[in-house]
Amino acid sequence: MNESEIRAVVLHELRAIAPEVPAEQIRPADDLREQLDLDSMDVVNLMAALEDRLGVHIAETDHKRMASLDAAVAYLAAALQHGAPGATEPNRQ
Amino acid sequence: MSEYRMPSLGADMKDGLLVEWYVQPGSALHRGQVIALVDTHKGAIEIEVFEDGVLEEILVPPGERVPVGAVMARIASGTDAAVAASAPAAAAAERATSAAPTAEPAAPPVAAGPPAPAAPAPAPAGGPSFREPPILRGSGPGGAVTIDDVRAARATRPDGAAPVEPVRESRPRASPVARRIAETLGIDLGTVRGTGARGTIVRADVERAAGERRAVPPQTPPASAAAPPPEPAGAAAPAFTSSMREAIAAAVSRSAREIPHYFLATDVSMARALAWLARINEGRPSSELLLPAALQIRAVALALREFPDFNGFWIDGALRPAAGVHVGIAVSLRGGGLVVPAIHDADRMQPDELMHALSDVVSRARTGRLRGSEVADGTITVTSVGERGVETVFGIIYPPQVALIGFGRITERPWAEGGMVGARPVVTITLAADHRASDGHRGGLFLSAIARRLSEPEAP
Numbered sequence: 001m002n003e004s005e006i007r008a009v010v011l012h013e014l015r016a017i018a019p020e021v022p023a024e025q026i027r028p029a030d031d032l033r034e035q036l037d038l039d040s041m042d043v044v045n046l047m048a049a050l051e052d053r054l055g056v057h058i059a060e061t062d063h064k065r066m067a068s069l070d071a072a073v074a075y076l077a078a079a080l081q082h083g084a085p086g087a088t089e090p091n092r093q
Numbered sequence: 094m095s096e097y098r099m100p101s102l103g104a105d106m107k108d109g110l111l112v113e114w115y116v117q118p119g120s121a122l123h124r125g126q127v128i129a130l131v132d133t134h135k136g137a138i139e140i141e142v143f144e145d146g147v148l149e150e151i152l153v154p155p156g157e158r159v160p161v162g163a164v165m166a167r168i169a170s171g172t173d174a175a176v177a178a179s180a181p182a183a184a185a186a187e188r189a190t191s192a193a194p195t196a197e198p199a200a201p202p203v204a205a206g207p208p209a210p211a212a213p214a215p216a217p218a219g220g221p222s223f224r225e226p227p228i229l230r231g232s233g234p235g236g237a238v239t240i241d242d243v244r245a246a247r248a249t250r251p252d253g254a255a256p257v258e259p260v261r262e263s264r265p266r267a268s269p270v271a272r273r274i275a276e277t278l279g280i281d282l283g284t285v286r287g288t289g290a291r292g293t294i295v296r297a298d299v300e301r302a303a304g305e306r307r308a309v310p311p312q313t314p315p316a317s318a319a320a321p322p323p324e325p326a327g328a329a330a331p332a333f334t335s336s337m338r339e340a341i342a343a344a345v346s347r348s349a350r351e352i353p354h355y356f357l358a359t360d361v362s363m364a365r366a367l368a369w370l371a372r373i374n375e376g377r378p379s380s381e382l383l384l385p386a387a388l389q390i391r392a393v394a395l396a397l398r399e400f401p402d403f404n405g406f407w408i409d410g411a412l413r414p415a416a417g418v419h420v421g422i423a424v425s426l427r428g429g430g431l432v433v434p435a436i437h438d439a440d441r442m443q444p445d446e447l448m449h450a451l452s453d454v455v456s457r458a459r460t461g462r463l464r465g466s467e468v469a470d471g472t473i474t475v476t477s478v479g480e481r482g483v484e485t486v487f488g489i490i491y492p493p494q495v496a497l498i499g500f501g502r503i504t505e506r507p508w509a510e511g512g513m514v515g516a517r518p519v520v521t522i523t524l525a526a527d528h529r530a531s532d533g534h535r536g537g538l539f540l541s542a543i544a545r546r547l548s549e550p551e552a553p
Contacts, residue, residue, distance in 0.1 A: 018427065033480070037427070037481075039480065039481070040384050041384065041386075041451075044380075044382050045452075045456070047379035047382075048378065049296060050379075051268075051379050052268045052296045060375075061371075061375075
C-alpha cells in the first residue's frame with residue numbers, strides 16, 4: 001500500500017468521525033485534533049479503525065507521533081513497510 | 094394484557110415522533126428490549142419495554158407524533174405468552190451482561206430511604222423461564238449475575254426441559270472494532286461474511302451488512318401494508334436541532350431559577366493514575382485502551398456510595414436518594430448540542446467495563462441510538478472537558494438531580510509534595526451541588542473522596 005492509498009484510508013476514517021469537515025479543508029501539516037475538534041474518544045476510535053483497516057498495531061505512546069495528517073500517513077507507511085515500532089497483527093490480545 | 098405507552102424521557106418532554114417499530118404483532122418481547130425508535134428533542138431515542146410478553150397489537154403507525162403517556166401498543170403478558178418464550182431467550186441471555194443496566198424502570202428510580210448497600214444485580218431478563226431472580230445465583234463481582242450464570246441456569250431449568258437452543262460458544266473471528274460496531278448496531282456476527290485476513294470480519298464487513306439490513310424494509314403485517322417506514326431520523330449523525338437547544342435552555346433555566354447552587358473545587362495530581370493507565374495500556378490494541386475519563390467516572394461512582402446525599406433527586410421539597418448509581422455523562426455533539434446519557438450501576442463496574450460502557454454510550458449519543466432508560470435515569474451528572482478544554486468547569490445541575498461533578502483538562506502544573514515542588518499532571522475537580530440537599534462541608538468531603546479514589550487507581 002503506497003502513501004496515497006494510506007492517506008485515502010486515513011481521510012476515510014476521519015470522515016466517519018467528523019463528517020462535517022470536507023477532506024480538502026484539512027491542512028495536512030497541522031494538528032488534526034485542533035482542526036477537527038477531536039476528543040480523546042475520537043482519537044482512540046480513529047486509531048482503532050486504522051488498526052482494523054491496515055492491520056497494524058499503534059501503541060498508545062505513538063499517538064503523539066500522528067498528530068497531523070502527514071505525520072499519521074508517514075507513521076503508518078513506516079509501520080506497514082518495516083513492521084515499525086509496535087506494528088504487529090491487529091488482533092493480538 | 095397491558096398497554097405500552099409513550100415513555101417520558103425527561104420532565105420537559107411532551108411528545109415524541111414515532112419513527113419505526115422494531116417489532117411486529119406476534120413478536121416475543123423481553124424486559125429491557127428495544128422495541129421502537131422515537132425522535133425527540135434529545136435526538137433519536139430507542140425506547141424499551143419493561144415486561145416480558147408478546148406484542149399483540151400496534152396502535153400507532155410510524156410517522157405519528159405521540160404524546161407522553163399515550164397508548165402505542167398492547168402487550169400480552171408473559172404468562173399468557175409462554176409459547177413465545179423460547180426464541181428470545183438465547184438472544185436475551187447473550188445480551189444479558191450488557192442488558193442488565195437497562196433492566197430499570199424508565200422513570201427515575203427513587204428510593205424513600207438511603208440506598209441498600211450493594212444489593213446483588215437484578216437477574217437479567219432471560220425470557221419468562223427466568224423471571225424469578227432467586228434461581229439465579231450470581232458468581233460475578235459483588236454477586237452480580239454473569240452470562241455464565243444465565244447459561245448455567247438455562248442448562249438446569251427447573252421444569253427439567255432441555256435448553257431451548259444450544260448456546261453458540263464459538264465466536265466468529267472478528268476484529269475488536271468490528272465486534273464493537275456489530276454490538277452497537279445489533280448485528281449478529283454469525284451472519285456477516287469476513288473479508289479480512291483468514292476470513293476475519295472487519296469493520297467494513299459489518300458496515301456493509303448494516304447497509305444491506307437497512308435496505309431491506311422490515312416486514313409489515315398484511316393488515317397494515319401501508320407506506321414503508323420512513324428512514325430513521327438518526328441514521329446519519331444527528332443534526333443539531335433547535336428543539337434540542339430549546340430543551341437545553343429549558344433545563345438550565347429551571348436549574349438556575351430553582352436550584353440554589355454552591356460550587357467547590359479541588360486539584361488532584363493525576364501522576365499515579367496516568368502511570369497506572371500507561372502500564373495497563375501498554376501493548377493493548379487501540380480499541381481496548383483505557384482512558385482517564387473511565388477512572389474519573391469510576392472515582393465519582395465509588396465515592397457516591399459513601400455520599401448518597403449527592404446521588405438522587407430533589408422532588409417535592411425533599412432529597413430522594415436514588416437506589417442505584419447511574420452516572421449521567423455530558424456528551425457534546427458535533428455541530429452543537431448536548432445529551433446526558435446515563436451509565437447504569439457505574440459503581441459496580443471495573444475500569445475496563447466502565448470504559449466499554451462509556452465508549453458505547455458516547456458513540457450511540459453521537460449516532461442517535463440512545464435508549465430511553467439511558468436518557469431518563471441519570472442520578473448525577475459528570476462533565477469532562479477533555480484534552481483540549483479549559484482547566485476548570487463550573488457546572489449547572491441537571492434538575493431534578495442535586496449534584497454535578499466537573500473534570501477540567503489534565504495539565505502539567507507545579508505541585509508541592511513532601512516539601513518539594515515538581516511538575517505533575519494535575520486535574521481540577523469541581524462540584525456544583527444543591528444547597529437544599531447538602532452543605533459545603535459535606536460537599537468538600539465528597540470532593541476529597543473522589544480525589545482520593547483518583548489517586549489510588551489500583552484500589553478495587
